[in-house]
Amino acid sequence: MALIPNIDEAQRATENQRKQMPQAHKGLTVGGHTLSSRLIVGTGKYDTLELMRDSLAASGSNAVTVAVRRERMYDRSGQNVLDYIDPSKYLLLPNTAGCYSATDAVRVAKLGREILRALENPGANWVKLEVLGDSKTLLPDPVATIEACKTLVDDGFDVLCYTGDDPIVARRLKEAGAASVMPAGSPIGSGQGILNPNNLQIILEYLKEDDPDYPVIIDAGVGTASDVSVAFELGADGVLLNSAIAHARDPIRMSVAMKHAAIAGREAYLSGRIPKRLYATASSPEKGVITSRPW
Amino acid sequence: MSESITIQFNGQTLDVLAGTTVTELLHQAEIRSKLVAVEINQEIVPHEEHAVHQISAGDIIEAVTLVGGG
Numbered sequence: 301m302a303l304i305p306n307i308d309e310a311q312r313a314t315e316n317q318r319k320q321m322p323q324a325h326k327g328l329t330v331g332g333h334t335l336s337s338r339l340i341v342g343t344g345k346y347d348t349l350e351l352m353r354d355s356l357a358a359s360g361s362n363a364v365t366v367a368v369r370r371e372r373m374y375d376r377s378g379q380n381v382l383d384y385i386d387p388s389k390y391l392l393l394p395n396t397a398g399c400y401s402a403t404d405a406v407r408v409a410k411l412g413r414e415i416l417r418a419l420e421n422p423g424a425n426w427v428k429l430e431v432l433g434d435s436k437t438l439l440p441d442p443v444a445t446i447e448a449c450k451t452l453v454d455d456g457f458d459v460l461c462y463t464g465d466d467p468i469v470a471r472r473l474k475e476a477g478a479a480s481v482m483p484a485g486s487p488i489g490s491g492q493g494i495l496n497p498n499n500l501q502i503i504l505e506y507l508k509e510d511d512p513d514y515p516v517i518i519d520a521g522v523g524t525a526s527d528v529s530v531a532f533e534l535g536a537d538g539v540l541l542n543s544a545i546a547h548a549r550d551p552i553r554m555s556v557a558m559k560h561a562a563i564a565g566r567e568a569y570l571s572g573r574i575p576k577r578l579y580a581t582a583s584s585p586e587k588g589v590i591t592s593r594p595w
Numbered sequence: 596m597s598e599s600i601t602i603q604f605n606g607q608t609l610d611v612l613a614g615t616t617v618t619e620l621l622h623q624a625e626i627r628s629k630l631v632a633v634e635i636n637q638e639i640v641p642h643e644e645h646a647v648h649q650i651s652a653g654d655i656i657e658a659v660t661l662v663g664g665g
Contacts, residue, residue: 342665352663367664370605370657371626380630381663397664410639411659414632418642488665520665542665 328538330515331426331458331479333391335362338532339562340393340517342542343381346551353384355545358555363391365428365540367398368412382419392421393460395428400441402448405431409452427452428482428519428540430462438488442469446476453477462519465499471506474514481507482540485531486521489543493527494518497534504535525554525561532565533573600652613652617645621658631658 327336341361346352356364364385372378385392394412399405409427416424431448433441440463452459458479463469465483473481483503486492494500500518507514517538518531524544531539539562548554597612604620611620617640621628633640634657640648650656 343663344665346663349663365665366661368632368659369662371624371631371660380627381661382630392661394661395664407634407637411632411634411657412661414639414641415630415659415661418629418632540665 340540345546349384355551391423402444405448449476467502480515482519484520491523525557528561529565
């Protein structure tokens with residue numbers, strides 16, 4: 301009989317733990333927007349805009365990143381990416397890709413906001429801030445990123461901030477008012493996955509300490525579905541990816557894989573994985589075996 | 596007879612008639628004005644002002660839109 305209260309207690313503890321965990325179905329809340337999918341996908345590098353449109357749909361994502369570039373002149377046949385993104389289905393997240401200074405990033409962010417304002421897209425106050433330090437590695441310039449983040453926050457932007465996997469920089473960005481800190485798993489477009497899970501774990505711990513709902517999104521480096529699962533298993537709130545889908549042999553199919561990987565990783569995280577052990581633990585009862593051990 | 600003025604538009608040197616508005620410039624360049632943001636000398640000209648904002652000689656104008664990106 302002594303076992304029964306113990307079981308109750310254990311169940312209660314598990315139940316309490318479960319209640320404390322964020323729920324998967326609640327979606328990703330960042331910068332005043334709640335997204336039902338935890339994947340944010342890019343719209344770049346697709347062979348055709350039709351393929352992009354169908355891949356976005358297959359990914360189940362509700363938010364997509366776009367870049368700000370000069371409009372081509374005198375090109376009547378020029379298709380616009382906006383002709384292939386249904387504004388009622390997707391929140392647009394303009395980026396500052398290609399900027400190498402805080403001044404340029406702020407300038408591009410404001411132009412992106414102006415375009416979305418005219419389109420009446422609710423993502424107008426959003427920006428994915430990216431200030432690069434080097435065109436070969438596309439690694440972020442942490443000093444310029446923090447500076448641009450502060451300026452944009454002061455100007456009323458919700459800043460989703462691309463950064464490396466340095467926990468101190470991540471903390472500085474949160475202090476600067478970033479709506480989300482988005483550490484890279486590995487360099488942009490490299491497909492190397494998550495190179496330093498320990499640093500990401502520290503970032504998650506630092507940024508969510510006393511603020512468990514603060515959104516941390518892993519941005520860049522995803523190569524395949526398992527990378528997405530790993531990010532979510534670490535406790536990330538979201539994953540942002542582009543190349544791994546757009547450059548897959550079959551982007552639509554890879555979108556489906558990414559969607560399931562995100563769900564799998566998030567659910568696994570919320571379920572609480574078992575600890576790793578050096579030795580085996582039998583799954584079948586030890587008691588009642590009819591055979592004998594040879595040792 | 597309107598005189599023509601020289602401007603820089605998306606990196607190209609261009610001659611337009613004095614008094615040309617932003618809306619007219621975009622129309623001449625066959626650009627869909629709803630999909631672009633316009634910046635003149637690094638200052639954004641809001642959409643609401645495109646129809647009335649006249650271009651001046653020497654203006655450096657950028658018309659940007661959204662493209663695929665990550």
